[in-house]
Amino acid sequence: KQEVTQIPAALSVPEGENLVLNCSFTDSAIYNLQWFRQDPGKGLTSLLLIQSSQREQTSGRLNASLDKSSGRSTLYIAASQPGDSATYLCAVPARDDYKLSFGAGTTVTVRA
């Protein structure tokens, strides 16, 4: 069974600082990895999807890297803003490829 762990569970930084969020998974036989954002009381919004053949994916201030062999992914958010405050979750498909296993998330607070 795929186990996904996210560290740290919570993070508080001043505005402008770069954020580094970590995700690790136990089964490296994955097709892809997704990062999501969840605002309080809302559903999940997909941020980035990295295919297993890719090493990283970028969207604006967000950059996600993937190291399949070590079972790790890192989400970098540059020059954080208060609007980045949310919970960030990573997810990977199970071996039967459609059930996503989610980490518990990292709750980020960016202080103005």
Next chain:
Amino acid sequence: GAGVSQTPSNKVTEKGKYVELRCDPISGHTALYWYRQSLGQGLEFLIYFQGNSAPDKSGLPSDRFSAERTGGSVSTLTIQRTQQEDSAVYLCASSLIALGSGANVLTFGAGSRLTVL
């Protein structure tokens, strides 16, 4: 529709009652998923529908839970004889094709928050 719609957004019920949660996926999305998010927990897979194939119900926690998807579109998750441990946010998501077969992403609804007193 423009996004995945879930109703009701909030439901408070008493222990032992019947609850029905509805999900209206993005038009044309063939895959539909239900997940559950309990307080402080990660998302737990419940059930998956793909086109006309038999659904994968392996994540349903007990036989009190069931789900249907009519006409390949709207889905209903039902819980009978609700228990306090059923309290959670129930999230629905849809995608064009099953993840793993390509780069397709899941689009989630805002969720239905269920509170069982």
